[in-house]
Amino acid sequence: MKKFFTPTLIALLAVMPALAQTLVTTAIQPRNAVLEEFTGINCVNCPDGHLRANQLYNAFPGRVVLINIHSGSFANPSSGQPDFRTPWGNPIDAFAGVAAYPSGTMNRVVWAGAYNAPPYFPQNPPNNLAIRRPGWWDTAYPNQGTGAYIILNGGNSPVNIGAATTWNATTRELSVTVELYYTASETQDNKLNVAFTESGVIGYQSGGSANYTHNHILRNLLTGQWGETITTVSQGTLVTRTYSYIVPVNFNIDNCDINVFVTQSDNKNTHTGISIPAKNGTTVGISDAYAAGRLSVYPNPASDDLYISGIPANASEVKVVNVIGKTVLEFDNYENQIKADISKLPAGVYFVNVTTGSKNMVKKFIKD
Structure with missing residues (x-):
């Protein structure tokens, strides 16, 4: 039976002066793009989704977070196939309104109205969070109204994120410290999400090969299904959280990342996100x-x-x-x-x- 390891939250909440922060900057920062891609090993078109996501990732270094969620019937493995499903995948899939694969949410925004027109936002159906891959970002339309273009050029985030990880190879315990700094006040609670992903995993992929390289696989949500509620969201507030996670032995820590993003209280409208290596990774937010x-x-x-x-x-x-x-x-x-x-x-x-x-x-x- 497949086992999942539930991370333990070390109850650390700090609301303190800005001078106490180590990992996060207090300067106003632009929004980063967070693409949660819904995929599956038996989805013949999903390799094209992976390709488009990687093109976006490479086009904007440090500005894009990729999380590949294996969900839906295409993720169900047959005998001898890898199982990349998690308990969290299908609930997020349903929340996003996925109707075809590959699809993805771009910062969990509902792309409707003027933006709901090909080739930018062919949706499944309109007004769902999930959009088809041409709406993420397209090399043929790099400066037009795709989701990533609008997010990356659409103003600043009200909250900055910093993070650092510490890895104990003997116990396989991963410690993750996250700092949030609010450069503007929010009118509602926020949700802090910490996702553990793995890349470089070799396995079957329809439309790919028997030895396909799977990247950015969602392995765990250290903050649970819908994140941890943050109630201290006024301008100038610093929030610190620390989590610990025992990494299963079949996960290669050298190929894993910690991805942190912040949404509004309804789990939509992701403000921004960051990604760092799971093994002794960090973002030094203070300007040096x-x-x-x-x-x-x-x-x-x-x-x-x-x-x-x-x-x-x-x-x-x-x-x-x-x-x-x-x-x-x-x-x-x-x-x-x-x-x-x-x-x-x-x-x-x-x-x-x-x-x-x-x-x-x-x-x-x-x-x-």
Whole structure:
């Protein structure tokens, strides 16, 4: 029998001043596109959907999140075929109103009215969240009214997302820390969604081959079927959540990603999303452009000693923090370079923070 591992939420909610954030920027950011693609191993047209999604992903680096949901009858495996279904796939499929495969939701927006015209939004039927693949994004119409084009050029998100992961190879425990920062106030609760996906899985695909490479497969929703409700959504609010998940041994952590997105309270209208590697991945949201040519940390990854160099003479504070912003090392005496003993720190992702006046410089490093 197929087993699913339910992630455990570590009850961490922080509403704190913006200066406490480590992973997320406080600057207003444009919306990113989140494509939830409904697919199946016995769907002959689905390889074309995968192709179009990957074209979109490659055309806008860092601006597109892909989640492939194996749902519906085409996802039902025959003998010897891989089973990529999850308990969450069919409920999302029904919620989106999928009537044909492949289909997809673009930021869970109902694309209706003026946009509901070929070749942009052939729907299944009109007013459902799911749209056919020409409506996602099309190389033949890269600057016209497809879903991704409208999302990526349609203004800013009211909330920014930052995240970091820590992987324990011995226990196979994955820890995921998410930070949300609201640059504008929302009038309703939001839903935080954290999806675990896997790529590089070889298996049968109709319209493809017996050894087809499946990517972005939804494996788990760490926040449950419809996400976790966020009630603190006023401008200037910082929200922190941490989740843990025991990754099954048949999932290759090196090919897995954590995808985070935020919707409105009705699970529609995704504000934005991000994707990071599941194995020690991170988004450093705080601007470190000031530090780029000066501050450096090495070796990286490090096990025992970490050298921090390029520290400005007017630095007022130098410290090391973990992914939830807790200070784990502080330095009282420093000049241009510090030799830091990190041997007693647990393995994971850390940040060197250097404060000089009103500027904050950040460098990430990994402790082996």
